Amino acid sequence: MMADGDASVREQYEAYPYPARDPADEARRLITGSPSHLLEIEHFVLAGGLAGNLRALVAGGGTGDGAIMLAQQLQDRGAGSVTYLDMSAASLQVAQARAKARALGNISFHQGSLLDLPKMDWPPFDYIDCCGVLHHLASPEDGLAALLSVLSEDGGLGLMLYGELGRTGVYPAQRAIARLAGGDPAEERLDLARRLVEAMPEGNWLKRNGHVSDHLAGDDAGFYDLLLHSRDRAYLVAEIAALMDAADLRISGFLPPGEYDPCQYLDDPELNARAAALPPTERWALAEELSGAMKTHVFYAVRKGNIHGGAASGFDPTMVPALREMPAARLAAGLEKSPVLRAELGGVERRFELPAGAAAIIALIDGGRSLRQIHGRLRAGGVKMNWPDFEDAFSSIFDILHPLNLLLFAGRKADA
Ligand SMILES: C[S@@+](CC[C@H](N)C(=O)[O-])C[C@H]1O[C@@H](n2cnc3c(N)ncnc32)[C@H](O)[C@@H]1O
Numbered sequence: 001m002m003a004d005g006d007a008s009v010r011e012q013y014e015a016y017p018y019p020a021r022d023p024a025d026e027a028r029r030l031i032t033g034s035p036s037h038l039l040e041i042e043h044f045v046l047a048g049g050l051a052g053n054l055r056a057l058v059a060g061g062g063t064g065d066g067a068i069m070l071a072q073q074l075q076d077r078g079a080g081s082v083t084y085l086d087m088s089a090a091s092l093q094v095a096q097a098r099a100k101a102r103a104l105g106n107i108s109f110h111q112g113s114l115l116d117l118p119k120m121d122w123p124p125f126d127y128i129d130c131c132g133v134l135h136h137l138a139s140p141e142d143g144l145a146a147l148l149s150v151l152s153e154d155g156g157l158g159l160m161l162y163g164e165l166g167r168t169g170v171y172p173a174q175r176a177i178a179r180l181a182g183g184d185p186a187e188e189r190l191d192l193a194r195r196l197v198e199a200m201p202e203g204n205w206l207k208r209n210g211h212v213s214d215h216l217a218g219d220d221a222g223f224y225d226l227l228l229h230s231r232d233r234a235y236l237v238a239e240i241a242a243l244m245d246a247a248d249l250r251i252s253g254f255l256p257p258g259e260y261d262p263c264q265y266l267d268d269p270e271l272n273a274r275a276a277a278l279p280p281t282e283r284w285a286l287a288e289e290l291s292g293a294m295k296t297h298v299f300y301a302v303r304k305g306n307i308h309g310g311a312a313s314g315f316d317p318t319m320v321p322a323l324r325e326m327p328a329a330r331l332a333a334g335l336e337k338s339p340v341l342r343a344e345l346g347g348v349e350r351r352f353e354l355p356a357g358a359a360a361i362i363a364l365i366d367g368g369r370s371l372r373q374i375h376g377r378l379r380a381g382g383v384k385m386n387w388p389d390f391e392d393a394f395s396s397i398f399d400i401l402h403p404l405n406l407l408l409f410a411g412r413k414a415d416a
Contacts, residue, residue, distance in 0.1 A: 008230035013088035020221040021063040023097035035158025036066040036129040038073040044300035045156030048312030048409030054080040057125040059114040060133030064095030071107045082107045117146045124152035131160040156302040162234035166295030169205030237285040249301040252310035258403025262286040293347035312409040317372035322410035332363035370413035
């Protein structure tokens with residue numbers, strides 16, 4: 001039997017499929033994001049190994065953002081499949097129409113609760129996306145256990161959970177709205193809530209929180225999801241670490257990696273050195289405390305016993321680097337003009353200076369060439385650089401572009 005809370009969560013997503021999407025827009029753009037970008041799965045789940053014939057489940061797929069992106073990327077590669085699951089029929093219809101608009105033949109659609117996964121008799125998945133769903137369950141722990149019941153031993157998860165500090169002001173506002181409009185039908189509640197937010201004094205923490213202003217000013221589905229949800233909770237990094245640890249999972253990375261590196265926020269050398277010396281979970285938690293801007297936490301996790309999976313680390317000549325959503329030629333051309341890259345990290349614009357020679361290396365990154373092949377091409381083009389020097393040069397590029405989630409490892413070419 002469905003608990004009351006489950007029924008009202010489902011009613012919300014029948015009335016307001018989230019996020020609001022128009023299938024006609026598929027003709028002009030593919031929405032990409034995290035988690036579940038294929039390059040991220042290869043980097044953070046498969047340790048830089050090729051995804052090949054990946055079997056993916058998108059649990060609580062909503063209107064399809066993650067499922068459509070991954071299915072399109074897999075279809076472009078000519079291998080792999082996506083299973084979409086959501087309890088909301090209205091959301092499923094939108095996702096299905098988007099898949100049809102793209103002529104995606106590699107997604108199967110199922111309506112149901114992820115809590116029933118252990119009973120579904122599906123063969124194990126290599127990868128499971130569960131983005132913005134577990135924090136709406138009565139027991140996120142039970143939801144995670146249900147996901148793990150259909151995850152292969154060497155598979156991994158891409159998750160998103162709300163971040164507590166970035167959602168400052170949301171929960172008092174939710175309570176205020178419930179006090180004044182709790183018993184009203186959804187549409188009236190929405191109207192009253194919009195008026196209440198309008199009436200709040202400027203000093204109110206919700207009004208002061210620029211990190212959630214897009215949802216306040218946006219469409220009904222986003223506003224409802226932020227302030228009228230019947231059930232949600234937010235997490236600190238340390239709480240996520242405890243949740244994963246209790247499920248025998250190991251976090252392989254938060255995204256974008258640079259936002260979770262406290263040293264990106266610290267210029268003071270002593271503070272920086274102390275932060276760098278902390279163990280990973282404490283570094284991530286410190287970054288969250290310093291930033292204050294994290295309204296969601298996107299991360300990947302693998303089983304603790306999976307020693308071959310997780311995040312790609314170190315460099316060797318067989319590794320194949322790939323730029324994520326950034327054409328190499330455009331980036332290289334920009335760097336030819338100026339070595340300075342401006343990018344936003346943790347809500348703050350930062351400038352990064354790439355080393356001399358970076359443009360020539362970046363221009364050769366095509367997601368197919370290994371580091372050995374890139375090095376070989378450089379030498380063939382007249383750049384006199386031995387392997388250790390090339391490794392150093394690549395490393396200093398990686399240390400800037402990877403934190404921005406622009407450079408990942410997509411696979412290996414052993415025979416290159
Ligand atoms: C905030 S939306 C996120 C949608 C999508 N994952 C995304 O990130 O765009 C949450 C989705 O989870 C679904 N959901 C909530 N509880 C669920 C459950 N127990 N089983 C399956 N789907 C669920 C809702 O119907 C809704 O579509």
